[in-house]
Each structure stands twice: as structure tokens, then as C-alpha cells.
Amino acid sequence: MSKTVFKRPKSLKENIFHYCPGCGHSIVHRLVAEVIDEMDIRGITIGVPPAGCAVLAYNYFDVDMIEAPHGRGPAMATAIKRTLPDRVVFSYQGDGDLAAIGIAESIHAANRGENITVIFINNACYGMTGGQMAPTTMLKQRTTTSPAGRHETLDGYPINVSEIFSQLKGSTYIERCIVNSPAGVNKTKKAIKKAFQCQVDGLGFSMVEILSLCPTNWKMTTIDSCKWMDEVMSKEFPPGVFKDTIATAKKTAEAT
Amino acid sequence: MNKVLMSGNNIIAEAAIRAGCRFYAGYPITPQNELTEYMAEHMRRADAGVFIQSESEIAAINMIAGASAAGVRVMTSSSSPGISLKQEGISSMAACELPGIIVNIMRGGPGLGNILPAQGDYFQATRGGGHGDYRTIVYGPGTCQELADLTMDAFDLADKYRTPVMILADGMMGQMMEPVIFKKPKPRQYSEKFMLRGAGTGKSKFIRGLLLDPIDSEEHNWKLARKYDVITKNETLHEEHNIEDAQLVIVAYGTAARIAKGAIKRLRDQGMKVGLFRPITLWPFPELKLRALSAKIKNFLVFEMSTGQMLDDVRLALQGYANIEFHGRPGGAVPTPAELANVIARLCDKND
Numbered sequence: 162m163s164k165t166v167f168k169r170p171k172s173l174k175e176n177i178f179h180y181c182p183g184c185g186h187s188i189v190h191r192l193v194a195e196v197i198d199e200m201d202i203r204g205i206t207i208g209v210p211p212a213g214c215a216v217l218a219y220n221y222f223d224v225d226m227i228e229a230p231h232g233r234g235p236a237m238a239t240a241i242k243r244t245l246p247d248r249v250v251f252s253y254q255g256d257g258d259l260a261a262i263g264i265a266e267s268i269h270a271a272n273r274g275e276n277i278t279v280i281f282i283n284n285a286c287y288g289m290t291g292g293q294m295a296p297t298t299m300l301k302q303r304t305t306t307s308p309a310g311r312h313e314t315l316d317g318y319p320i321n322v323s324e325i326f327s328q329l330k331g332s333t334y335i336e337r338c339i340v341n342s343p344a345g346v347n348k349t350k351k352a353i354k355k356a357f358q359c360q361v362d363g364l365g366f367s368m369v370e371i372l373s374l375c376p377t378n379w380k381m382t383t384i385d386s387c388k389w390m391d392e393v394m395s396k397e398f399p400p401g402v403f404k405d406t407i408a409t410a411k412k413t414a415e416a417t
Numbered sequence: 418m419n420k421v422l423m424s425g426n427n428i429i430a431e432a433a434i435r436a437g438c439r440f441y442a443g444y445p446i447t448p449q450n451e452l453t454e455y456m457a458e459h460m461r462r463a464d465a466g467v468f469i470q471s472e473s474e475i476a477a478i479n480m481i482a483g484a485s486a487a488g489v490r491v492m493t494s495s496s497s498p499g500i501s502l503k504q505e506g507i508s509s510m511a512a513c514e515l516p517g518i519i520v521n522i523m524r525g526g527p528g529l530g531n532i533l534p535a536q537g538d539y540f541q542a543t544r545g546g547g548h549g550d551y552r553t554i555v556y557g558p559g560t561c562q563e564l565a566d567l568t569m570d571a572f573d574l575a576d577k578y579r580t581p582v583m584i585l586a587d588g589m590m591g592q593m594m595e596p597v598i599f600k601k602p603k604p605r606q607y608s609e610k611f612m613l614r615g616a617g618t619g620k621s622k623f624i625r626g627l628l629l630d631p632i633d634s635e636e637h638n639w640k641l642a643r644k645y646d647v648i649t650k651n652e653t654l655h656e657e658h659n660i661e662d663a664q665l666v667i668v669a670y671g672t673a674a675r676i677a678k679g680a681i682k683r684l685r686d687q688g689m690k691v692g693l694f695r696p697i698t699l700w701p702f703p704e705l706k707l708r709a710l711s712a713k714i715k716n717f718l719v720f721e722m723s724t725g726q727m728l729d730d731v732r733l734a735l736q737g738y739a740n741i742e743f744h745g746r747p748g749g750a751v752p753t754p755a756e757l758a759n760v761i762a763r764l765c766d767k768n769d
Contacts, residue, residue, distance in 0.1 A: 205615040209483075212627075219623035225613045227486045227624040230509050233479035236471070240483030241613070243467045244440060248615050266479070269472035 170194035183383035185373025213255040232263020235270035251278040260296040274331035279368040284375040292378030327403035333365035335404040339372040341387035364410040420596040426451035432568035440484035442477040448588035449522035474499040478506030485515040488612030494520035508547030512626035516575035522591040525749025533749030534588035539726035543700040555699040557670040561595035654697035663692030669720040679754025704734040711738035
């Protein structure tokens with residue numbers, strides 16, 4: 162008698178990912194879909210994909226979705242959640258989307274403590290447009306718009322989004338994960354589940370920052386990309402839980 | 418229904434709530450702040466009403482796009498510089514066929530300009546404003562009563578055509594008080610199939626503005642164009658005032674049209690036969706109605722609180738069948754009826 166141990170999550174459509182070989186989006190899409198399945202929230206979930214590589218996320222997620230203009234996902238998600246408080250609303254954003262053009266929308270959604278979940282993909286570059294410098298690009302990292310390597314006097318420093326967002330009184334749960342190893346992938350899934358659960362329990366703003374690989378634009382093999390993430394990227398962006406006030410938020414919620 | 422005395426900004430807000438608007442997002446900017454403040458106070462009293470003071474105009478327009486997709490009636494408001502910021506979202510709402518109301522209480526421009534009444538945003542409002550092949554229905558109300566009526570109608574039209582509708586007024590209209598009667602709103606007619614509320618046990622839906630395949634994108638653009646053709650054919654509104662015996666007709670909208678009525682009274686007292694053609698929809702422009710007038714009237718004067726923007730639409734409508742003069746004051750300077758009457762009197766002398 163055979164037992165199914167691995168199958169496509171129900172919340173993923175049967176479409177072939179357009180993502181490049183080695184790209185982290187496919188992994189994270191699957192993790193989010195698995196979490197939606199396990200929590201049995203497919204019918205009440207509304208996703209807001211960004212402009213960027215994940216702009217076609219509605220081709221993959223089998224949940225209601227509305228595409229946001231570049232950076233505006235948290236504004237849209239805020240409005241959808243306020244209009245339909247019993248739905249589960251998440252935005253899916255890249256580093257340009259969240260940390261550059263949409264940092265105002267993102268930081269204010271967090272600061273208002275909107276009861277939404279943000280899945281934040283940090284791959285240290287603009288993927289879809291061809292690998293330009295992102296706010297999260299490493300110092301000395303060469304991109305098409307930092308051809309001599311990112312230099313702090315010209316380009317500023319990589320932005321530590323999770324650290325910043327964890328300082329806001331409005332945020333409830335902020336964790337940074339990394340998907341360059343099976344252990345990291347498992348940890349990421351746990352964090353995504355915790356973030357969605359935080360929302361389902363009505364406890365406020367949750368965000369999972371996911372260090373993700375972009376071998377195509379980094380001009381590295383997938384294996385080298387995974388190494389680079391350990392040796393360089395995670396030094397600037399250390400994985401970990403930056404904020405978790407779920408327990409206190411629960412107590413406050415129960416008291417009121 | 419009793420008459421109430423209210424300011425223009427408050428009238429728009431009250432009419433919107435009565436029309437069933439249940440989501441408002443906005444950012445403070447003069448001279449429309451009373452609208453945002455009224456919404457802050459009254460939306461929380463409305464059943465399931467949501468008010469958000471957004472972090473920016475850009476956030477506000479994208480918030481109303483989200484709430485519109487979720488299925489409620491939505492509004493945002495601002496004044497000229499803020500409306501420039503909203504153009505990204507207006508283009509996006511037109512592309513995604515999301516209904517919503519955008520109020521522009523115009524002020525002097527360009528740039529930060531000033532906070533005085535002006536009509537310099539006509540091009541921006543009627544030509545689409547943002548990028549891409551789209552149009553926005555634009556109402557140019559001329560009285561406080563029209564602010565009330567057209568705000569309610571705007572919601573019906575936005576739903577009917579699934580497109581953003583703009584109410585284009587100015588600081589004068591926003592600030593002045595007049596007695597108004599709020600009419601009874603029509604019940605909303607908007608299909609749930611256009612709403613994004615979670616798939617339940619059914620098929621999931623998506624709303625998007627990105628169409629990578631040029632054939633899909635072309636077809637979507639033609640679909641929108643066909644919709645705009647229907648709107649152009651069916652939805653124009655205008656007022657004719659003292660037209661019957663007129664030898665010269667002023668073409669003006671909004672506050673400029675009110676000033677024109679004052680000028681016409683003065684001129685008629687002096688025996689000059691002057692009338693007014695007042696477009697109420699600025700897009701679609703009542704082109705054919707204006708052209709029809711040129712069969713018997715040969716002199717038109719376009720009067721705007723700008724350097725001449727609606728002037729282009731009047732030229733396109735009249736197609737050379739009549740003489741067109743222009744008088745305007747841009748940048749927040751508001752002409753008086755006497756000033757306009759003098760301009761027209763000199764013109765009539767010249768024509769004689």
C-alpha cells in the first residue's frame with residue numbers, strides 16, 4: 162500500500178512557474194500555499210501580489226488576488242482587510258517594492274498595526290527588470306546600476322527592514338528567514354504559518370522577511386548563491402525573530 | 418426633505434455617505450480639508466464605515482482601489498497637487514475597471530501654486546491624467562445643489578461603467594455655503610461577480626492591470642475604448658442659459674459659469690443679448706450639443722479660471738463654424754462678473 166508523502170498544495174494552481182532556475186520565489190510560493198492549505202483558509206484568503214518578478218503570482222496561487230501598483234500592496238491590503246475584517250489578507254512584496262518605492266505604504270501599514278501579513282522577499286536586487294541595485298543590495302555588490310559595486314557614499318547602505326519594522330509599536334510579529342537550505346526552508350514555513358496565525362487570531366501586523374536567491378542576476382550558480390547567502394548576505398541580514406509580541410497581544414485581546 | 422445650509426466640501430462628504438460610500442481615504446490638503454474632516458467624523462457613525470487618514474495621496478488612491486475591489490463604494494478627495502500624486506492609482510483603477518470617486522477641489526497651480534480657486538486641472542482631469550489609453554468621467558458641478566446631486570450620481574455611474582469618476586470643483590465651490598436638499602439615493606446595482614471577497618469553495622478570481630501579451634492588452638484597450646464610446650454617447654450633461662435670442666454665448670463651467678451668469682445679467686440689463694452654455698460633464702464633453710448651437714450662433718467666448726484649457730474642447734466641438742474668443746485668469750485669480758461683462762461689452766462693440 163503506497164502512501165502519498167509529497168504533492169502539489171491545493172492552493173497552488175497547476176501552472177508551471179515562470180521563475181528562473183534556482184529562484185527562491187517558487188519555494189516561497191509553495192510554502193505559502195502549504196500554509197494556506199494546512200490552515201484551511203483558501204476560501205477566505207485574498208492575496209496582493211506586487212510589481213516585480215512575482216507580479217504573475219495570481220497564475221500560481223489559487224486564492225483571490227488583486228495586483229497592486231509598484232509598492233502599494235500594503236495600502237491595498239489595508240483597505241481590503243478593513244473592508245472585510247474576517248478575511249485573511251496578505252501582500253507579497255520584493256525588496257524594491259517594500260523597501261524603496263513602497264516603504265511609506267509598508268511602514269505605515271505596520272505602524273497602524275494593520276492586521277495583515279506581509280511576505281517580503283529580499284534577494285538584494287531588482288530581479289524582473291534585470292538585476293539593478295536594490296535598497297537591500299550589499300556594499301561592494303555589483304549590479305547593472307552599481308557596476309563598480311555598491312558604495313556607501315554614492316548609494317547608501319543596505320536597509321535592514323526587519324530591524325526597522327520591529328521598532329514600530331504597531332508591529333506584532335517580525336521574523337527574518339533564509340531559504341538556502343532545507344533547514345532554512347522548514348524554518349521559513351514555520352514563520353509564515355505563525356504570521357498567518359497571528360492575523361487569524363486578530364493580533365496585528367506580521368511580516369516574514371525571506372532572504373531569497375537570484376542566481377540569474379547574481380550571475381552565480383545556485384550552489385554558489387546559497388553559499389553567498391551564508392557568507393555575505395546573512396551577515397548583513399541576520400536571520401531571527403526580531404519581534405514577537407503575540408503573547409502580550411493575545412492577553413490584551415482576551416482582556417478587552 | 419428639508420433644506421440644509423452646508424459648505425461645498427461638507428456637502429460632497431454627506432452626499433457620498435448617503436449614497437452608500439463606506440470607505441474613504443484621504444490626506445490633508447487645502448482647500449478641501451473640511452471634506453476629509455467631515456468623513457473622519459461621520460464615517461465612524463455610518464454602518465460599517467471606514468475612514469483612514471493615509472500616509473500619502475498615493476496610498477489613499479490605492480486604498481480606495483483595494484476597498485473597491487472588496488466590493489464597497491469608495492471615495493478619496495484632494496486638491497490639485499495631491500491629484501497629481503493620485504494619477505498612478507486612477508490609471509490603475511481604470512485599467513482594472515474598479516469604480517470609485519475622486520474629488521478634486523482645484524487650487525492655483527502649477528506646482529504648489531496657492532490655495533485659491535482655479536480651473537487649471539481641466540486637461541489633467543479630462544485627458545485621463547495618468548498614463549495609458551483611458552478616460553475618466555468628469556463632473557464639473559456649478560452649484561452646491563449640484564455638488565450634492567452629482568456626487569450621488571457619480572457613484573451610480575462609477576458602478577454602471579466600472580470606472581473611476583472625478584468630481585472637478587474648485588476652492589470657491591468647496592468653501593462656499595448654500596442651502597441644499599439631499600435627494601434619495603438609488604439602490605446600488607453592482608454585481609458580486611466583480612468583487613474580490615475570497616473564493617469560498619468556488620473558483621478563485623484575480624484583478625490585474627498587467628497584460629504581458631500584446632494581443633490581450635490590445636483587446637483590453639479596445640474593450641475600454643468601446644466602453645468610453647458608450648459613455649460619450651449616453652452620459653453628457655449641460656445647461657443652456659439665455660440661449661434663445663443670444664448673439665454671443667459664453668462657454669464656462671463650475672465657478673466660472675456662476676461668474677458668467679452674473680456678467681450676463683449685467684450685459685442683458687444694458688441690452689446685450691448674451692447667453693451661457695455650461696458643460697456639466699467635462700468628459701464626456703457635450704460636443705454635439707455645442708456644435709448644434711453654431712447653426713444660429715456665430716460668436717462664442719470661452720471663459721475659464723485658467724490660461725485656456727476647455728478652450729481646446731470648444732474648438733474641437735465648433736470645428737470652425739463660429740468665432741471663438743477667450744478670457745481667462747489663471748493661478749488663483751478669480752475674475753468678477755463686472756470684469757467679464759466689460760470684456761464682453763468691448764467684444765460686442767468690436768463685432769458691431
